[in-house]
Amino acid sequence: MDYNQILENARKNMGGRCLVCKECSGVGCKGVIPGPGGKGTGSSFARNYLKLQELKINMDLIYSKSSVSTEIELFGRKFKYPFFAAPISAVKIHYPGYFSEEEYSNAIVFGCKAAGTIGFTGDGESKDCYTSGLEAIKLTGGWGIPTIKPWGVEDVISKIKLAEQVGAPAVAMDIDAAGLPVLAKDKEICPKSVDDLKRIVESTKLPFIVKGIMTAKSAEKVLEAGAYGIVVSNHGGRVLDHTPATVEVLPDIVKAVKGKMKILIDGGIRSGLDVFKVLALGADGVLIGRPYSVAAYGGGEEGVALYTEKIGAELKQTMVMTGCSTLSDIDSSKLWQG
Numbered sequence: 001m002d003y004n005q006i007l008e009n010a011r012k013n014m015g016g017r018c019l020v021c022k023e024c025s026g027v028g029c030k031g032v033i034p035g036p037g038g039k040g041t042g043s044s045f046a047r048n049y050l051k052l053q054e055l056k057i058n059m060d061l062i063y064s065k066s067s068v069s070t071e072i073e074l075f076g077r078k079f080k081y082p083f084f085a086a087p088i089s090a091v092k093i094h095y096p097g098y099f100s101e102e103e104y105s106n107a108i109v110f111g112c113k114a115a116g117t118i119g120f121t122g123d124g125e126s127k128d129c130y131t132s133g134l135e136a137i138k139l140t141g142g143w144g145i146p147t148i149k150p151w152g153v154e155d156v157i158s159k160i161k162l163a164e165q166v167g168a169p170a171v172a173m174d175i176d177a178a179g180l181p182v183l184a185k186d187k188e189i190c191p192k193s194v195d196d197l198k199r200i201v202e203s204t205k206l207p208f209i210v211k212g213i214m215t216a217k218s219a220e221k222v223l224e225a226g227a228y229g230i231v232v233s234n235h236g237g238r239v240l241d242h243t244p245a246t247v248e249v250l251p252d253i254v255k256a257v258k259g260k261m262k263i264l265i266d267g268g269i270r271s272g273l274d275v276f277k278v279l280a281l282g283a284d285g286v287l288i289g290r291p292y293s294v295a296a297y298g299g300g301e302e303g304v305a306l307y308t309e310k311i312g313a314e315l316k317q318t319m320v321m322t323g324c325s326t327l328s329d330i331d332s333s334k335l336w337q338g
């Protein structure tokens with residue numbers, strides 16, 4: 001199997017809502033929810049992608065040859081690469097007719113593990129959205145990170161207990177899900193105060209990550225609550241139209257909380273070069289969403305592993321071309337200032 005074969009298979013298997021475009025830029029699917037699109041005009045998704053494309057990288061080949069390592073340690077585990085599959089759930093609704101929730105979770109969790117990285121799993125209205133991820137994590141010996149919707153605090157805490165039982169190394173909550181068109185009617189999905197977050201953080205020994213942070217002020221509140229980290233994310237542009245790109249808000253957030261908690265980011269990251277760019281801006285790790293779904297629908301577990309290796313090889317090549325032998329060499333001096 002090669003990547004072109006994966007794309008071809010995915011076009012057949014994704015049910016027509018995802019067009020498996022050559023560039024996954026938010027243009028072909030704007031407004032397509034259910035489906036992979038951005039909300040409303042789709043501008044938030046498209047901007048995530050575009051603003052990353054505008055960043056340019058400085059070449060530097062004048063250095064003594066050395067080996068290149070893309071390894072990283074996060075959530076107490078070592079990974080081969082600093083990027084992970086983002087949580088994607090309710091696939092029966094978004095890409096109907098091919099995978100069950102369980103089959104999708106297995107492809108992501110097993111495929112990421114095989115390639116030396118880790119998959120986040122999601123949550124949703126139907127019970128299997130969360131439990132299928134847990135089951136896959138259990139089967140891989142705790143190799144996945146469940147991401148819980150912002151239900152009432154007690155419900156979140158009981159879902160965290162289930163994550164502990166399957167050996168997950170960390171647990172996340174997508175705080176921005178309150179804006180999801182398919183879930184917004186549910187009164188139990190709601191924003192959380194710093195005190196609510198503290199109760200959740202204190203309920204577990206697992207590192208707790210809040211996904212859906214788009215301002216330095218929100219990041220500081222999450223820090224105050226004692227969380228392990230954040231994901232700078234606008235949910236791939238699916239929860240609010242007309243937001244800035246995640247890569248545009250990243251520098252302010254880095255200035256406010258870098259070194260005090262872990263900063264992950266997602267939104268429009270499509271290549272190893274994009275991974276390099278956000279690391280250069282100060283992110284500690286990266287999530288990739290829709291392209292991982294395409295890899296899963298086009299090649300199952302094997303497709304997910306192959307896609308991971310493809311992005312990893314691009315990252316490694318970018319490090320060679322910029323004189324970086326470890327991830328800690330990737331800093332803002334590697335980006336062109338114009």
Ligand SMILES: Cc1cc2nc3c(=O)[nH]c(=O)nc-3n(C[C@H](O)[C@H](O)[C@H](O)COP(=O)(O)O)c2cc1C
Nearest residue numbers: 086087088089094122123174235236267268289290
């Ligand atoms: C169909 C679909 C379902 C998603 N389901 C979830 C989910 O259950 N939980 C969550 O935190 N994020 C969910 N997301 C958002 C992704 O985790 C991620 O934030 C986003 O896709 C990143 O942007 P990218 O796809 O441009 O890489 C979903 C995204 C899509 C496209």
